[in-house]
Amino acid sequence: MKVSLNQTVESLTGAQNILIIAHKDPDGDTVGAAFALYYALRSLDKHVRIACHDPIPEKYDAITSGYTKEDFTPEFVIAVDVADIQLFGESLKQYEDKVDLCIDHHVSNKLYASQTYLSTSAAATCEALYELLIRMNVKIDKKIADCLYTGIVTDTGCFKFTSTTANTHIVAARLFECGANYDMINREMFDNKSKSRLLLESMVLKAIEFYFGDRCALIVITKEMVDKTGADQTVFDGISGVTKQIEGVDVGITIRQVQGSEYRVSFRTSERVSAFELAAAFDGGGHVRAAGCIINGEILEVKEKLLEKTGEKLKPYLK
Amino acid sequence: MKVSLNQTVESLTGAQNILIIAHKDPDGDTVGAAFALYYALRSLDKHVRIACHDPIPEKYDAITSGYTKEDFTPEFVIAVDVADIQLFGESLKQYEDKVDLCIDHHVSNKLYASQTYLSTSAAATCEALYELLIRMNVKIDKKIADCLYTGIVTDTGCFKFTSTTANTHIVAARLFECGANYDMINREMFDNKSKSRLLLESMVLKAIEFYFGDRCALIVITKEMVDKTGADQTVFDGISGVTKQIEGVDVGITIRQVQGSEYRVSFRTSERVSAFELAAAFDGGGHVRAAGCIINGEILEVKEKLLEKTGEKLKPYLK
Numbered sequence: 001m002k003v004s005l006n007q008t009v010e011s012l013t014g015a016q017n018i019l020i021i022a023h024k025d026p027d028g029d030t031v032g033a034a035f036a037l038y039y040a041l042r043s044l045d046k047h048v049r050i051a052c053h054d055p056i057p058e059k060y061d062a063i064t065s066g067y068t069k070e071d072f073t074p075e076f077v078i079a080v081d082v083a084d085i086q087l088f089g090e091s092l093k094q095y096e097d098k099v100d101l102c103i104d105h106h107v108s109n110k111l112y113a114s115q116t117y118l119s120t121s122a123a124a125t126c127e128a129l130y131e132l133l134i135r136m137n138v139k140i141d142k143k144i145a146d147c148l149y150t151g152i153v154t155d156t157g158c159f160k161f162t163s164t165t166a167n168t169h170i171v172a173a174r175l176f177e178c179g180a181n182y183d184m185i186n187r188e189m190f191d192n193k194s195k196s197r198l199l200l201e202s203m204v205l206k207a208i209e210f211y212f213g214d215r216c217a218l219i220v221i222t223k224e225m226v227d228k229t230g231a232d233q234t235v236f237d238g239i240s241g242v243t244k245q246i247e248g249v250d251v252g253i254t255i256r257q258v259q260g261s262e263y264r265v266s267f268r269t270s271e272r273v274s275a276f277e278l279a280a281a282f283d284g285g286g287h288v289r290a291a292g293c294i295i296n297g298e299i300l301e302v303k304e305k306l307l308e309k310t311g312e313k314l315k316p317y318l319k
Numbered sequence: 320m321k322v323s324l325n326q327t328v329e330s331l332t333g334a335q336n337i338l339i340i341a342h343k344d345p346d347g348d349t350v351g352a353a354f355a356l357y358y359a360l361r362s363l364d365k366h367v368r369i370a371c372h373d374p375i376p377e378k379y380d381a382i383t384s385g386y387t388k389e390d391f392t393p394e395f396v397i398a399v400d401v402a403d404i405q406l407f408g409e410s411l412k413q414y415e416d417k418v419d420l421c422i423d424h425h426v427s428n429k430l431y432a433s434q435t436y437l438s439t440s441a442a443a444t445c446e447a448l449y450e451l452l453i454r455m456n457v458k459i460d461k462k463i464a465d466c467l468y469t470g471i472v473t474d475t476g477c478f479k480f481t482s483t484t485a486n487t488h489i490v491a492a493r494l495f496e497c498g499a500n501y502d503m504i505n506r507e508m509f510d511n512k513s514k515s516r517l518l519l520e521s522m523v524l525k526a527i528e529f530y531f532g533d534r535c536a537l538i539v540i541t542k543e544m545v546d547k548t549g550a551d552q553t554v555f556d557g558i559s560g561v562t563k564q565i566e567g568v569d570v571g572i573t574i575r576q577v578q579g580s581e582y583r584v585s586f587r588t589s590e591r592v593s594a595f596e597l598a599a600a601f602d603g604g605g606h607v608r609a610a611g612c613i614i615n616g617e618i619l620e621v622k623e624k625l626l627e628k629t630g631e632k633l634k635p636y637l638k
Contacts, residue, residue, distance in 0.1 A: 158477050159491070160505045169492035172478070176485035183590070186479040191564040195533075198565065202524035205517050214514075245510040246517065 001115055003101075008117040009135045011101055012078075017047045019074035021099070023082040024053040024089035028154025028189060030081035031060050033103065033125040036147035037080060039066065040138040047072050053089020059188045062181070063147045076100050081125035081151075083109045103129060123163040126151025130171045145180035153182075154189055196231035203228070204242060211307055212314050217243040218307070220299065221256045240266035240290075250317065251278070251310050255302060258294075263302050266292045273313045281309050320434055322420075327436040328454050330420055331397075336366045338393035340418070342401040343372040343408035347473025347508060349400035350379050352422065352444040355466035356399060357386065359457040366391050372408020378507050381500070382466045395419050400444035400470075402428045402604060422448060427595065427604035442482040445470025449490045464497035469504050476560065477509060481590070481608055509557075515550035522548075523561060530626055531570075531633050536562040537626070539618065540575045559585035559609075569636065570597070570629050574621060577613075582621050585611045592632045600628050 003011070020037055022030040034050050041048045047070050056064055077099050082088065083106035085096040102113035105122040119128035126148040133140060140148075152172060156164045159172070176182065193201075203225050209218045219242065236256065243252020252268040265282070267275040268290055275291040282305075284293020295302050322330070339356055341349040353369050360367045368389055375383055396418050401407065402425035404415040421432035424441040438447035445467040452459060459467075471491060475483045478491070495501065512520075522544050528537045538561065555575065562571020571587040584601065586594040587609055594610040601624075603612020614621050 158479060159501075160477060160509065162502045164495075164501065166492040166495035169488040169495065173485040173488035173492070176483075176488065182478075182483065183481045190479065192566045193564045194566050195529075198524050198527065202521050205521035205524070208517065210514075245512045247511045247513050 002111065003115040003117055005117065005132065005135060007115065008101065008103070008132060011115060012041070012132075012136060013044075015041075015046065015076035015078075015100070017072050017075040018049070019077045019095070020048065020050045021077065021079045021082060021088065021092060021095060022050065022052040022056075023079075023087035026052050026054060026056055027081075028060070029124045029126055029151040031056055032063065032147040032149075032151030032154070033080035033129050035060075035063050035067065036126065036129055036133070036144045036151070037078065037103075039141070039144050039147065040133050040136070043138060043141075044136075049074070051092055051095075053091045059192070060150070062184060062188065063143070063150055066143055078103065079113060080104070080129070081106075085110070085112050103132070121165065121167075123161070123165060123168045124151045124155035126155070127168055127171050130174070140175070140178045142179040142181070145175040145178035146185060149175045149180040149182055150185050150189065153186060158186065158190060194231065196229040199229040200225065200231055200239070201242070204239065208243070208246075212311060212318055214248055215314050215317060216251045216253065216307070216310050217246050217249045218253045218303070219243060219255065220303070221254065222299075223257045223259065240268055244268040250314060251275075253306055253310065255299070255306070257299075261296050261298060263295050263297070263299070264292065265295055265302075265306065266290070272317060273310075278309060278313060282306075321430065322434040322436055324436065324451065324454060326434065327420065327422070327451060330434060331360070331451075331455060332363075334360075334365065334395035334397075334419070336391050336394040337368070338396045338414070339367065339369045340396065340398045340401060340407065340411060340414060341369065341371040341375075342398075342406040345371050345373060345375055346400075347379070348443045348445055348470040350375055351382065351466040351468075351470030351473070352399040352448050354379075354382050354386065355445060355448055355452070355463045355470070356397065356422075358460070358463050358466065359452050359455070362457060362460075363455075368393070370411055370414075372410045378511065379469070381503065381507065382462070382469055385462055397422065398432060399423070399448070400425075404429070404431050422451070425604070426606065440484065440486075442480065442484060442487045443470045443474035445474070446487055446490050449493070459494070459497045461498040461500070464494040464499035465504060468494045468499040468501055469508065472501075472505060473508055476557075477505065482606065513550065515548040518548040519544065519550055519558070520561070523558060527562070527565075531630060531637055533567055534633050534636060535570045535572065535626070535629050536565050536568045537572045537622070538562060538574065539622070540573065541618075542576045542578065559587055563587040569633060570594075572625055572629065574618070574625070576618070580615050580617060582614050582616070582618070583611065584614055584621075584625065585609070591636060592629075597628060597632060601625075 020034045022034040038048050079099050079102045099113035102116045105119050105125045107120050122128035130148050240254035250270040250272045254266040256264045258264050267278045269275040276288050279291035279293045282293040339353045341353040357367050398418050398421045418432035421435045424438050424444050426439050441447035449467050559573035569589040569591045573585040575583045577583050586597045588594040595607050598610035598612045601612040
């Protein structure tokens with residue numbers, strides 16, 4: 001059931017011994033929202049614990065550093081930025097039908113919780129959460145401001161995505177006034193590339209292939225390339241975004257060799273083509289502009305299949 | 320002489336037959352400010368013309384498209400975002416001692432104009448100009464909003480640079496409300512890389528040199544490299560930002576061969592080192608985290624000089 005801001009405030013105020021769930025493969029918005037809510041509820045003297053199927057990546061250290069794990073039996077379960085129970089992950093499966101409140105901004109939210117506060121106009125769950133915390137009379141301290149700002153910048157690509165609104169900027173301004181360490185956060189989130197990442201980028205940029213009159217850009221990242229850079233998995237964060245930055249490109253395809261003949265494929269598309277439909281053609285999924293799938297086969301064969309499907313989608317735009 | 324906001328409003332209101340000067344190698348802030356002011360003053364039925372030593376790059380087409388060149392003898396000369404008469408360029412040398420009003424945000428402004436409205440707390444000249452236009456009761460239409468938003472995002476790296484303040488976000492919110500086409504602008508400014516730009520980036524990334532225990536990253540871009548990519552001047556936009564993205568780097572230096580033994584140097588620094596001081600040591604100028612200078616000499620000699628000065632600044636942080 002969807003609930004209003006006031007009802008949500010009431011539920012939160014009445015709750016005690018709270019478990020906050022962040023989604024698996026945690027991103028800045030789910031981490032930011034979980035920890036902002038944690039610090040807020042702790043300031044109201046409630047018992048609070050955070051659960052996430054996967055470890056929280058190191059780059060969020062600054063916002064997770066004030067966390068102390070408490071042992072208690074949860075009486076109230078909140079999921080933040082979790083659109084679907086599929087995103088709980090195996091280790092939190094037990095809570096799938098026990099969520100009292102979900103705070104989210106995804107249009108695709110499955111309304112699996114007893115109460116769902118869904119603000120689809122918010123660019124990030126953290127943007128919606130700011131409003132909520134203000135209504136609860138929580139003092140937005142530096143730490144909470146850092147959490148909320150992290151969620152907002154990561155979910156908007158630093159105010160670039162079309163989900164950004166005037167209100168997103170207003171909230172950012174308020175968080176600046178509360179002392180958000182935006183410089184450190186932006187560097188951690190966007191500008192902290194390792195030397196191996198730079199090397200990989202250099203190789204990737206040099207190896208971009210163009211098809212269909214430059215409307216399609218394709219990148220192949222082999223295990224050999226990655227090994228050469230000495231990088232770990234995090235080196236891939238955002239690398240498929242590279243294809244989206246190229247002038248005139250409608251479909252960006254990044255093919256990454258996982259192992260042997262297993263390839264992970266990312267699609268990034270302009271408003272002309274649905275990335276979701278492309279991925280779905282290969283049993284994958286995702287969003288309209290960003291989606292992915294796994295394909296097995298020899299690389300030339302994988303490329304051919306992908307280009308054939310891409311050609312179909314681009315047909316109306318080719319001269 | 321520095322003047323107040325009110326005095327500036329008065330000067331602008333009284334002016335007629337106005338020439339607006341943007342700085343050479345025009346960036347988003349000088350272009351955005353020049354055209355925002357042009358549209359604003361035209362809406363007040365004044366005669367206005369814009370002058371810039373270099374052609375305005377194509378990526379600003381959306382904001383320059385409403386411009387009509389008028390022929391008249393200028394009676395009032397305004398420089399926008401121009402910190403120093405050195406930045407007028409050869410073809411506008413005649414105006415160096417004839418500037419009635421300068422509107423700027425650079426700490427390093429040389430106060431060469433009869434009147435200077437200097438708002439050093441503004442992250443961009445366009446941020447300061449917004450305030451000014453509001454005080455002049457100019458209606459901020461979609462076109463003016465696009466101009467001002469362009470200046471703000473380009474001068475703040477899309478709200479990432481430390482010059483960004485709560486007020487920068489507030490102004491951005493107001494510009495959204497005035498209909499700024501932020502999606503198109505952000506794509507044009509940040510995500511529209513030409514194939515030649517990608518090639519140059521690939522070469523640059525491969526050629527990064529590290530000094531002082533990786534605290535300094537240095538890039539040399541020769542004319543030969545640029546010729547190889549077949550790129551024009553706009554290919555350099557933001558390329559010096561690359562050094563700032565590297566983990567652990569406090570000083571990023573980009574040396575670009577202008578011609579023969581003339582090199583344009585950009586400094587990008589962390590909070591530990593002043594880019595402004597580094598540039599000033601070579602008669603350059605700019606901001607605390609981003610500054611630049613011109614050095615003449617053989618490349619090895621230029622590098623040596625730069626590294627010597629950088630080493631002095633980094634000394635306290637070296638083990």
